[in-house]
Amino acid sequence: MLNVGLIGLGYWGPNLARVLNQTQRCNFVACCDLLPSNVERIVRQYSVVQGFTSVDNMWDKVDAVAIATPISTHFDLAQEALYRGKHVFVEKPLANSSERARKLVDLAQKRQLALMTGHTFLYSPPVIRVKELIESGAVGELHYLSLSRVNLGLYQKDVDVIWDLAVHDISILLYWLGETPIQGTSFGRACLQFNNDVAFVWLQFPSGVIASVEVSWLSPQKMRRTTIIGSLRMIVYDDNDPNEKIKVYDRGVEITEPQNFGEFQLTYRTGDIVVPRLSNTEPLLTEIEEFIRCAETGDVPRSDGKFGYEVVRVLEMVSKNLTVACKETAAAMPGSSR
Amino acid sequence: MLNVGLIGLGYWGPNLARVLNQTQRCNFVACCDLLPSNVERIVRQYSVVQGFTSVDNMWDKVDAVAIATPISTHFDLAQEALYRGKHVFVEKPLANSSERARKLVDLAQKRQLALMTGHTFLYSPPVIRVKELIESGAVGELHYLSLSRVNLGLYQKDVDVIWDLAVHDISILLYWLGETPIQGTSFGRACLQFNNDVAFVWLQFPSGVIASVEVSWLSPQKMRRTTIIGSLRMIVYDDNDPNEKIKVYDRGVEITEPQNFGEFQLTYRTGDIVVPRLSNTEPLLTEIEEFIRCAETGDVPRSDGKFGYEVVRVLEMVSKNLTVACKETAAAMPGSSR
Amino acid sequence: MLNVGLIGLGYWGPNLARVLNQTQRCNFVACCDLLPSNVERIVRQYSVVQGFTSVDNMWDKVDAVAIATPISTHFDLAQEALYRGKHVFVEKPLANSSERARKLVDLAQKRQLALMTGHTFLYSPPVIRVKELIESGAVGELHYLSLSRVNLGLYQKDVDVIWDLAVHDISILLYWLGETPIQGTSFGRACLQFNNDVAFVWLQFPSGVIASVEVSWLSPQKMRRTTIIGSLRMIVYDDNDPNEKIKVYDRGVEITEPQNFGEFQLTYRTGDIVVPRLSNTEPLLTEIEEFIRCAETGDVPRSDGKFGYEVVRVLEMVSKNLTVACKETAAAMPGSSR
């Protein structure tokens, strides 16, 4: 059984600690954080785990590591772990640039090690169910998707709202569509501080599908709402609804060929709505167990390094094409009327 | 009392007929449509009204007209009415180009006649209440707005979804903010036919406020949802909710000055939510009575010709900067990654 | 084609006038009310209808009448109409006592005339769909039903909240279950005036099914909510929801036989939820057309006089077993602890 260590015990790390402890498929043997109090807290809670405040002393205890540190440190830590022959799980996003993400992917491949990104939503029952509905053909040809992920807080210090929140939506879109957008732009504003706290992202995919992603740290009602419009069915996936996360609408518009004088006719179709039953497995546990399984077997996880790289590439593209609203720069924007 | 005639008795005209008949402030004397059956239906219902199938015969019966014909005919009909010295109410949008809208405004001014655009939402109790909340300072400095107006159908033949649906949101934004965007772009797709049936619009206002407008004829759940984010309060205006159209959140994030070494502190504030009582006056009736009053007194209505012109100008700007998704043009888009 | 007259043009009558005018299946020829202004309003709206302020002058113009007068007058008017050989449609409840209702039923039968009660919900798509689900066996054995019908107002003067609101629920229950309760009790309070404005009703049916009905004129949120619990499926019917009136839950609890030492095991089953598509026919129109059809053919409508009689019988039983809360009588109540 693999010996696994956890690096980074701040905001998110304790959740990984919990599932590493919960699963029977690995030995959770070590944890590490620069802050001694963070280490102590985890060690007290999971008595078999050894604590470290420097990662250097941890390497020879473990076969694999999970990294949940600030984004800017992902690359160095993951690279070192791979150099030392460890399987690596990195919280999303994989790295803070696509170039660095690419290097990690290449290194893992060269060393034949598992490299997985923590895109947890890919292991969440509603997201998987929507994927199945798309794959099965039930949704028909996809037309467009609209996603909203807004709430009040939590402000991040080292990233803007796109890298913090839209990263989820982009990972979900790439998984569902099986393709990477050929273009992406965004429009945002730093209402309170230096980083954008609200942004609207547009994506276009090779198949013609378009998507809009709205993300905000500054909104009164929490929303986690995704609409998927296909030619045969439409789906609303509301991750906030405890009971009816997915609604599948047998709804659409049909075009009938013009019978005379070239007038197309539209017919609206309205059928049943189905709320499919979803399993209540915990995505984080599924994800960690998938990491362990792939590390052991050499299988490729759904959110492998390559997938994590693609997500970073989209984040980069979208950020590059970002229009930031402010009085001074407004005149210089493309699309300005003056 | 003014004698008023109604031109255009198709989809929307009968609603105007109803309120013209209901109000005690004018004489609803004449109606007109190219289709005799449409005329008959209205005349049968409102027995004092005289029916016409050509507008030429109607002019000398009336002091004022309401125009509810297809958009492409607005300009010619309104222009003729003004030339003939009639006060004019035109359904939104005022005309299909800003140049034409401008001409109508100038003509009305020269002739000292009332020219009003049917931006009904400006007379709707929840929209007025939000305006009051903004004006009173209760919302604080505005940061951004996000608006969604989606449903299944009704497809229009002569306009796309922006001119059909976003026209409402743009009129509301101009009214609330009291300023016209300095830039606007949009992203859409014609999923079913030749006209865009889904579009995402971005607007930037001189004050720095940004807004996103999502409109679609192809969505399973009807949504009429607007979020207004200010520094002191946040408002959700859901026009679809029969009981709680407006929710005012005493919520926000405060930044405290760094006490040492430049670290800003954020504090989240969460207070009561208030659902203000709204009057249940009918916007359409209020609007028509405002038209009559202004025609009689020379007062300027909230949605006068000038306001209607500004809305058309924004629609034009947004349409000009429209990125339409399709496989062929994708490569040519700004923001393309290839 | 039958000539139909309408008696009673107060609160509800105008709705019947509208559908009598709308249907192509009868001639709506006459209307009658004691108040001249009520008559004028209807005659102005439907020009072919003749107006009367005394019913005496109307009889020879009509083959059938619809009665929408105060409940206390139902019996006399319906009896006279039947004596005069007219088919009769009476708004619910059929009469203010079961004895009188019985007499009307007998008289109609003797004269071979159609007698129908206006239990409109029996012609409403969601109610019919639930009936089909029960009949088809999809719901399994029925366990219990819980119904709530509450809102703010409208206070009635001549009846209490049970005769005004619970009459709907009782008609729906009798239709769905196909049986009449063997007992019924109620508990209420006259909070504001002399009539009970809130009441809780308990019903027990011969099959063992029980039902609770909550009715109130004094509640802040309008509720029209019915839960149907069966051994195979559970249904929530929310008449207030514009989009999802019926939700069918594939949910339940299974009991497995004890394997050892007599311990029964319970297993919870949670499957999909289905929101069936419902037609949007108007119940009132369907109902009136059913009345006309049955008057012409001799067929028995779903809510015939006999059905209306059964509903009145239940109302009577429930009212007889009513515990009214007040400080003085509390001590005298059955179940008192003192």
Place this chain on the structure above:
Amino acid sequence: MLNVGLIGLGYWGPNLARVLNQTQRCNFVACCDLLPSNVERIVRQYSVVQGFTSVDNMWDKVDAVAIATPISTHFDLAQEALYRGKHVFVEKPLANSSERARKLVDLAQKRQLALMTGHTFLYSPPVIRVKELIESGAVGELHYLSLSRVNLGLYQKDVDVIWDLAVHDISILLYWLGETPIQGTSFGRACLQFNNDVAFVWLQFPSGVIASVEVSWLSPQKMRRTTIIGSLRMIVYDDNDPNEKIKVYDRGVEITEPQNFGEFQLTYRTGDIVVPRLSNTEPLLTEIEEFIRCAETGDVPRSDGKFGYEVVRVLEMVSKNLTVACKETAAAMPGSSR
């Protein structure tokens, strides 16, 4: 600081263990359960706690105990604890008969020990807020209350749905109203097993206020909904709503004196709705800390033994006046129509 022991580590006990560990106000020193595996689990999690499988060995380690065992054992355990001079916290209901509850109250008083019942809702922010609204006079004179507490499962073996679920509503009612019902009846059915799994309870209070409580283990949607109707305001308390647990409606009906001929006039008042901000303190923690404080100071907690006794007395009264639905007994019921 008090040394506290926990007896009963089954379904609910672990929650008490968590808050006993969390609070800084006592030493959580011992736990006890008949099942060794239950003891092990707690001891592993909270390393400073000593585990016992017999309560006999625990007594001399503790100054106070919390009892979370099956209801039938509450009396014996609490009595023994009091005899041994320990302060006692007992999960609700205090005992399985009012006589036994009374004995515990008397014993605690005699021994000058704290006796508290675990009516957690009395320490929950929304329940406390409603109490404040009532006390302040904002609600006006109370008219009636309607409470629903339904969901699918969890079936209890030793008690019916009234003792399992309605116990919460009764404790809330007694707290809010400050009075004990003078009568109570109920109507229920054992749909699946021997114990009632659905029941409707009616309560009448000395002040004239009435209340209805609906409880069920067999319902597809979880509901925790309470409506409070007063002469000045109405409140909906939905414990299931994560964001808007309490809505205060400035709504009502006013009666104006008859001006002529004895006709009362009703006026409907509809004002704002307010969703007050609630603190997010955990009720269970507040409750346990209140127990410790009262044990130390001699203060009387809100849900003291006397209060717990009153709740049991109401449960007993309601259960005594229970009409159970079944085909055989139906004929014998009061209110039977045959």
